[in-house]
Amino acid sequence: GENVEQHPSTLSVQEGDSAVIKCTYSDSASNYFPWYKQELGKGPQLIIDIRSNVGEKKDQRIAVTLNKTAKHFSLHITETQPEDSAVYFCAAKLPRGTSYGKLTFGQGTILTVHP
Amino acid sequence: DGGITQSPKYLFRKEGQNVTLSCEQNLNHDAMYWYRQDPGQGLRLIYYSQIVNDFQKGDIAEGYSVSREKKESFPLTVTSAQKNPTAFYLCASKRQAESYEQYFGPGTRLTVT
Numbered sequence: 001g002e003n004v005e006q007h008p009s010t011l012s013v014q015e016g017d018s019a020v021i022k023c024t025y026s027d028s029a030s031n032y033f034p035w036y037k038q039e040l041g042k043g044p045q046l047i048i049d050i051r052s053n054v055g056e057k058k059d060q061r062i063a064v065t066l067n068k069t070a071k072h073f074s075l076h077i078t079e080t081q082p083e084d085s086a087v088y089f090c091a092a093k094l095p096r097g098t099s100y101g102k103l104t105f106g107q108g109t110i111l112t113v114h115p
Numbered sequence: 116d117g118g119i120t121q122s123p124k125y126l127f128r129k130e131g132q133n134v135t136l137s138c139e140q141n142l143n144h145d146a147m148y149w150y151r152q153d154p155g156q157g158l159r160l161i162y163y164s165q166i167v168n169d170f171q172k173g174d175i176a177e178g179y180s181v182s183r184e185k186k187e188s189f190p191l192t193v194t195s196a197q198k199n200p201t202a203f204y205l206c207a208s209k210r211q212a213e214s215y216e217q218y219f220g221p222g223t224r225l226t227v228t
Binding site for chain 2: 004006009032034036041042043044045046049051089091093102103104105106107108
């Protein structure tokens with residue numbers, strides 16, 4: 001099955017700096033890579049996603065890049081703000097026919113943005 | 116106001132008791148999922164349902180049971196057979212099984228003592 005590794009497990013930055021979280025996946029057939037933000041005591045919120053036919057996607061201060069050859073994808077947050085502090089999860093999805101389209105999640109990154 | 120609701124937010128039970136967690140969605144989504152989250156770990160899939168009256172085991176189904184009698188409801192029962200039931204439980208849904216985007220509810224924290 002698919003395996004997703006996420007690094008770093010914790011990340012501390014100063015307000016205004018950039019933050020980068022990286023994930024690697026094992027199965028080259030994976031075709032969808034979402035990123036979720038989870039605030040304390042709440043459910044994960046989908047913040048950005050990318051499909052395997054695209055190399056980069058941006059949405060205001062956040063962006064995701066995908067390198068299919070190396071089987072890794074990254075979340076980039078620019079001009080970080082204290083409200084960006086949360087746990088971030090990456091995930092990978094295999095095509096439905098191979099694994100009922102389930103998401104395999106990384107272990108999470110605790111991002112802290114200091115004012 | 117469409118979304119996924121889970122109740123209660125906090126649940127306490129004694130060891131040996133079965134407990135049912137509620138998940139309701141008014142998004143008209145076909146597919147629904149239950150995940151378990153433990154500290155420092157990613158989300159692990161317990162059960163999923165792609166359509167009413169059908170459900171399948173995920174990666175860690177032992178000690179859990181589900182039903183899908185209505186499209187909008189997917190309750191999870193944590194049985195006494197589950198060895199380590201204390202965790203944060205998350206329900207999610209997708210428009211269709213083939214859809215990409217999956218949305219989560221607010222979660223239920225279950226504590227068993």
